[in-house]
Ligand SMILES: [Ca+2]
């Protein structure tokens with residue numbers, strides 16, 4: 191019986207890790223398109239109150255694969271990449287959404303193809319566009335938090351950039367524009383990346399249940415042996 195304690199403990203320790211599926215912590219350096227941090231393998235369909243499709247009403251967290259990136263500033267632009275398999279489909283709706291940003295963080299978002307072509311960008315957006323997570327400016331429905339949507343049709347790697355107003359997105363990445371367009375030390379933000387038709391990780395709930403099921407089996411085995 192005692193010999194089963196360690197494996198059971200190890201299994202139990204694995205369970206909280208499963209609950210963090212869909213969440214990625216930023217890793218610097220991620221300062222160029224070529225040096226973007228890949229978020230593949232972290233997409234999930236777990237519910238999040240903060241993920242929408244650009245309208246005021248729809249929460250798309252359980253219908254469009256998404257990943258949540260927790261980023262911070264260090265005086266450099268931040269780039270994140272994902273692979274869109276396409277599969278001959280045009281159903282590659284993409285939503286990029288900044289949430290829970292630090293005070294004074296006037297985000298700017300952009301999306302590039304891997305050859306450097308700029309596909310879209312946004313500075314400010316309606317605070318309700320990406321479900322929860324953003325607050326409006328005073329006397330306005332706009333938020334300093336960015337949101338943009340677009341459609342992908344070609345398979346390939348795509349790169350999301352996070353900068354500050356007045357970063358200028360051009361072919362190949364951001365130009366700084368006026369000084370101060372790079373996220374600064376002390377800044378923090380959450381980036382929601384939603385992409386149709388990308389592979390999702392197994393449901394954390396399922397993983398936890400499988401883990402609990404295995405725990406039950408092991409406990410039963412241990413009891414029989416005791
Ligand atoms: Ca960076």
Ligand SMILES: [Ca+2]
Nearest residue numbers: 240320322323
């Ligand atoms: Ca949001």
Ligand SMILES: [Ca+2]
Nearest residue numbers: 296297313334
């Ligand atoms: Ca902004």
